[in-house]
Amino acid sequence: MPTPKYAAYAPAAPYFDLVRGALGDLVDGEHFFDIITDDTIYEVLYDVPGWPRITRGRSDLMAAFKGYVNNIALQSADQLIVHKTDDGHVVVIEYEVHGTILATDVKYNNRFCSIIKLDRRKIAHWRDYMDSLAAWNALTTQKRS
Template structure:
């Protein structure tokens, strides 16, 4: 993403790229954060210490993601499958991201399902599910 406003988030570029491909026909904006409504609600359907289960608003989401690159750097995003819900404006995105956890040196390979509600070409609700065990194993000395 070439916009200097988003330079602090480059560690997440593969995530941004894969989900924006999935939403390309339904949202406006060149960057993920431009596709998010000011008051969007984000639900994270997994529990990790010091990570919220809900965040409200684009600014809060940007603040939450601002230090992502301190611990994780992604190098790719793939496996994208887009399902259109019977409910208008709802997409179900399946995708994977791959990278490295910096403090453990371990590979980070995770799978996600995101249920995304779009209104007036902006994301207004995002419910996220991921492979919590893969994330935990990359963060710790635990072996899968």
């Protein structure tokens, strides 16, 4: 859902919308950044240049995503599978994103599995797994002529 408050993050909107939809009525807030705690931990279990392995807090996560949207524009996010566990306090989502690396105009397609821990109807902890080879291939392909 477009929100002027988060307009700078529009290139990641398909991802944000997919996550918000996956969590449905388990969380409160309209946008991805509204459904995370102030002290959230966002952990990625892979190495991508320019993206920290662990991000702590909403403001640092917003700064990290600012770098993301300056480099990748997503056109869609799909293939969502949602697994709710622990009475809805833990949600595992599997999904794909499709976009473009802005510097090279190379297509970017990737698969993810994210484990989300909720606390007081907000995301308190996020652990992310992805197809690292897909990211590497997209990020290291030379600019198209």
